[in-house]
Amino acid sequence: MTDKLGQIKDTVDDARSGRLIFISHCLLNQNACVRGLASQPAAIRELIDLILDNDVAIYQMPCPEVTYYGSMRWGQVKKQYASPMFRKHCRNIAEQLCDQVQTYRDNDHEVIGFVMRDGSPTCGLLRSAVEADENQGWVGMVWNASPLQRFGETKGVFTEELQAEVERRGMKDILFLSLPEVAEAGSFSDRLAEIKKVITKKPQQQLASV
Ligand code: SF4
Numbered sequence: 054m055t056d057k058l059g060q061i062k063d064t065v066d067d068a069r070s071g072r073l074i075f076i077s078h079c080l081l082n083q084n085a086c087v088r089g090l091a092s093q094p095a096a097i098r099e100l101i102d103l104i105l106d107n108d109v110a111i112y113q114m115p116c117p118e119v120t121y122y123g124s125m126r127w128g129q130v131k132k133q134y135a136s137p138m139f140r141k142h143c144r145n146i147a148e149q150l151c152d153q154v155q156t157y158r159d160n161d162h163e164v165i166g167f168v169m170r171d172g173s174p175t176c177g178l179l180r181s182a183v184e185a186d187e188n189q190g191w192v193g194m195v196w197n198a199s200p201l202q203r204f205g206e207t208k209g210v211f212t213e214e215l216q217a218e219v220e221r222r223g224m225k226d227i228l229f230l231s232l233p234e235v236a237e238a239g240s241f242s243d244r245l246a247e248i249k250k251v252i253t254k255k256p257q258q259q260l261a262s263v
Pocket residue numbers: 077078079080085086087115116117118119170173175176
């Protein structure tokens with residue numbers, strides 16, 4: 054203890070915007086993608102610039118695949134990832150994320166929503182890799198196979214678990230948005246325009262002084 058106290062800050066006002074958005078891990082860290090799927094060297098710049106230019110803070114969600122399988126993995130499809138074990142893993146992440154959403158919301162911040170990744174069997178929102186092509190047998194070693202992915206209009210496993218948790222907590226106003234990781238999963242520019250509409254909209258509420 055010292056009696057030489059510095060000047061006490063007499064206000065709790067600070068520079069924060071009070072707005073934040075949760076985004077899929079690989080949108081900020083392209084190194085998390087399955088090899089062959091990273092489309093930019095570090096991050097999806099168009100999205101990150103858009104978010105920061107509008108004074109919205111970024112919460113980077115954990116990557117469910119890297120935290121389960123590690124960073125060196127083959128790409129899989131929803132048929133494989135939909136196991137009870139991977140679902141439980143996704144549910145755990147979803148619960149922790151929803152705790153985070155809740156604590157910010159309970160303290161007067163605006164959580165705009167989640168930005169997911171279309172095409173991913175895990176994080177897809179509108180479209181996910183669901184199956185291998187019809188010539189594949191689910192046998193043998195992966196190096197004997199060269200499957201083509203089939204995309205379907207379905208959510209990824211993590212998105213399903215996250216939406217279930219959001220619903221369970223009654224957080225009806227949280228938006229689910231997405232950006233495709235491959236062209237087969239949708240139009241990047243259309244989805245980015247959708248996100249832009251939401252982000253540039255007037256904040257729902259001003260951050261109240263605490
Ligand atoms: S889409 Fe989801 S699972 Fe795939 S790399 Fe990105 S964060 Fe990980």
